[in-house]
Amino acid sequence: MPVSEKISQMHLVDLAGSERVGDTGASGQRLLEGTNINKSLSVLGKCISILAEKTSGKKKDVVVPYRESNLTRILQNALGGNSKTCMIAAVSPASICFDESLSTLRYADQVKQIKNVAKINESPQDKLCLLYTSPSPRDRTRSRMPSSACKKKKKKK
Helix, strand or coil, rough: CCCCCCCCCCCCCCCCCCCCCCHHHCCCCCHHHHHHHHHHHHHHHHHHHHHHHHHHHCCCCCCCCCCCHHHHHHHHHHCCCCCCCCCCCCCCCCHHHHHHHHHHHCCCCCHHHHCCCCCCCCHHHHHHHHCCCCCCCCHHHCCCCCCCCCCCCCCCC
């Protein structure tokens, strides 16, 4: 009996927040890293707002700029593809963190508006083989597919 193989991916990404040059006092290599982080987060925010607008029906023909950043390229399937996605937003009740917390909540609200429809990707042959080789008597009586069609082909080395 053929065995269906299911594969999944899990991405855990910590978006620590934008690097404020004035607050960190960074220079040299650290400044360059902070600039790259800010660019990636900016492109991610742009992708999320476009996807949210597409979901709500405001913009239909807009291309999502996944290729502008490595981060969005890696998360492309999780953002607007065939997957289930969960976002955890960490906020602080401290008054000095009000701006960052509000920004995070707005960001999370946009992510919440994106609707992905996840489905299992199966090859049509595997799906038929599972259907026709099912142990259910009802399914076996309808089977008209030869069992040889469900055997895996040997890989050439």
